[in-house]
Amino acid sequence: MICFKEEQALGTVKLWIIMMTVSFVSVMGIVYALYMQLHLKQPLENKLSDTLLVILGVITLLVIAAINWLVLSGRLQTELRGHHIRYRFPPFIWRWKTIKLEDIQQFEISEFKQKRHGYHRSGQRRALSVAGNMALHLTFSSGKKLLLGTQKPKELKKVIEQLMKKETDHG
Template sequence: MDKVLFREEQKFSQRWLWMLLIPVTLISTLPFIYCIFLQVVVGKHCGNHSGSISDLVVVLSLVMVLMSGIIWLVAKMKLIVEISEECIRYRYPPIIRKWKLVGKSEIESFKVRKYNPITEYGGWGIKGSRRNKALNATGNIGLQLYLTDGRKILFGTQKKQAIESAIKKMMQAQ
């Protein structure tokens, strides 16, 4: 493999995301826990249509598995971008586990720019369409690539000067 000019790993570090996930988890599980408590300990039915305890436990288990999966996914996701003399390599585990490559010959032009993740792409993560994609985890600065086939890819970065220097070196390398 050729020399790596730039490498960056970004994780989801937004406090608001965790401040949203934890209450949503509680809000989605507490009603089931309360109904199970009412039926098992107090001996009363919960609501107008009382379900069996086993039904409540099954639904509670499914909700907990789903919420645990979402929390695990957000905790494990990270954007990894490398720029070498020949290409840009990226992955976004655990969603994109294998390296994806953008060869130097595929890049028509580029610019490091400020962008609005919410209004331009619908937020952070792997966003957009096949023709106009963004991969980001935090912030609002990115390396915008304009490819020869008309596609656009934006990589979010927290290292504006370093990524700009690396892409210039890559594009100038013989």
């Protein structure tokens, strides 16, 4: 049974605007170079062959599309179920990662100071966030730490406190 579920999209309006603007300018540059060389027969300074220019144009468009897909399709998904927490961050972490409540030594919902969002690793610490500045901070018996960003800090805190209480009552 799912007690808590949250899905946060990485693609904020600001990020979409930046990505689409950069993509549009890049595509227009490719279209301009192709038009000048193939239609008007006036190659740009680099004087690439028509075939090479088309190949480079297609590769550039594919790279732009792949970067846009990677960045704008990112989603942090978090679930609290009976005796565990699950999370994933597609397209970077496809498979669900499962944390048993019994492996959690300490938890806290609080602000975090990190300015960058995304997936970060540093030694024994991992951080996954997509927006805002609130997170679930977990410390494990092994000494490892995990930060999961949340836009629902009060709801998450209430649910995890209830689950941890049940775990200690039954453990």
